[in-house]
Amino acid sequence: MGIKVINISKTYDKIKALENISFEVKPGELFGLIGPDGAGKTTLFRILTTLLIADTGEATVAGYDVVQEYKSIRNHVGYMPGRFSLYQDLTVEENLNFFATIFGTTIEENYDLIKDIYVQIEPFKNRRAGKLSGGMKQKLALSCALIHKPKVLFLDEPTTGVDPVSRKEFWEMLKRLQKKNITILVSTPYMDEAELCDRIALITDGKILEIDTPEAIKSSFPKKIYRVKSSGTFQLIQDLGAYDKTHSAYPFGEYIHFTSTSTDFKAKDLVDFLKEKNHSNIEVMETDPTIEDTFMELSK
């Protein structure tokens, strides 16, 4: 009753938005689609929510075929598009009522499902949706997407442009919803959010690079990673790029994540090299790989 995607492809004019995508989301799973802008995440969401028809391939959502049984899907999925798309000139309560009505239900009927989220915006229920803050808008949009008790919830970049506190709250809400037996497919460009999913698919340029649990993806990283820091970050990147043993060097917060081509690489070699290049305050430490490291490695 989750989501099944088999060999989906979609082309816009000459641009391939999705190329032979296949994956499966188990019922009750919180599944993340992780990838940069333009990776094809929104196209995939639009296909799965029956707004777009794929060129080739099949997909089922909650057991219904996205093309043949699109009407049933519309009764059983909740969709929260990346862009806030509720009526800005209607109040919070009117928006919620409107969506409840067109799904043929009422707020009262499914109140328990949205209660946790709705109580936070209830004090503003007579405020127009356009006048809410970013985080509040997200909560309202989520409430509207949940009002008909969907089996599958699609969230397209729900936290883009939302402050860190609201982001954290939002993910906590998703975890609670998951316990209520709702399958959730969420897309995000933020790698830190990927760790909160049960399983993730790394996607770029319309292709899936890897599907696994966040832990497995991190541990699949083939090399040792060193975090490197010195007084001049810009010069450091330049010099690492020119270093003959460099496999990859990416800025990562205040550090540079460095991997080497040679298997018997010692941190001391790098320190010596950097000293030679007149760097001071040199720090080279082995570190655990993150999802971002894997993503960068795979999309190389």
Next chain:
Amino acid sequence: MNIIRYIIQKEFRQIFRNKAMLPIIFVMPLIQLIILSNAATFEVKNIKFGYIDNDKTSFSRELIEKFNASTYFNVLTDYPTAKMASSAMLNGNVDVVLEIPPYFERNLLKDKKTDLSLTINAIDGAAAGVENVYASQIVQQFNKKAQIDFRLQGVAIDQQQLIETIPLFWYNETLNYKTFMVPGILVLLVTMITLFLSGMNVVREKEIGTLEQINVTPIKKYHFIIGKLFPFLVLGLVLLTVGLIIAKLLFNIPIIGSITLMYGYTIIYILVILGIGLFISNYTETQQQAMFIAWFFMVIFILMSGLFTPIESMPKWAQILTEFNPIKYFVQVMRMVMLKGAGFTDIIPQLLKTLLYAIVMNGLAVWSYKKVS
């Protein structure tokens, strides 16, 4: 039913919350009705009239006096030469120049015939035509009087039958232009507002992204479209009502026919316009595009409606085109019912064509509204 009711309720809420739209919907059309009805008239008054009197006899003076007595002409100047008169016309100081030839009186008395030259500034062709008619009428009157004078003087003239025509303008006895224009302008206003609002409405939901959210819901196409169109039908009827009240109170336009018939026809008519609006909406991506396309149709519809230029004087192909102009039928029906008191059977041809149009346009609108892209 519940869903349609809620959509209608939502649409009305949105209309009444839009502080910029409300005055546009209600105040602007009424200002237009009042201004246009007073201004849009085909009568030409205060024509600047000049003359060159090469005869300077009692006859020529009498003819000029006749022009002077007319309310349409302002007799301005006596030009000594034709050259000066034409340069005055070039400068726009004079609209109509009458040149009376030398020996005008003598030729008229002796030969019973003479010529007059009338020069009209035809930059505005419509006005020139009207001025020509006015001037001809005056000359004819003068001619008639001259003949009678001859008889009195015992001059033998041919026993010409003197036939006088007395025009009788039915349904608008005083040829009051307001009576004629107000129903037509009212039609334009109802059309413009309903077309623009419906044309921009769905596209607006597209722009702000709510349409996508609606499309993933199990809402039925016809629920959505009925819910969208109904509020504008109501708005159109409210506008018609206010317009009729103004027509009656301010312009004293007679409303002879049945009000029910007028409203019944208007409902079908507005459905046509809403269908067109929705159709435009489905094929555009932004409100701006929708607005331009709506304007394109609006301008053609207005100018080919028979309101400002008679359809009978258009070329054949244009006359065929006007068959597809809903405004034409509405103008005809409004004038027939309001001024002539036409009954149901009189407007059946227009009614049937409009009904067919409504079915076709709304069919197209529903067909072209797709929830899947």
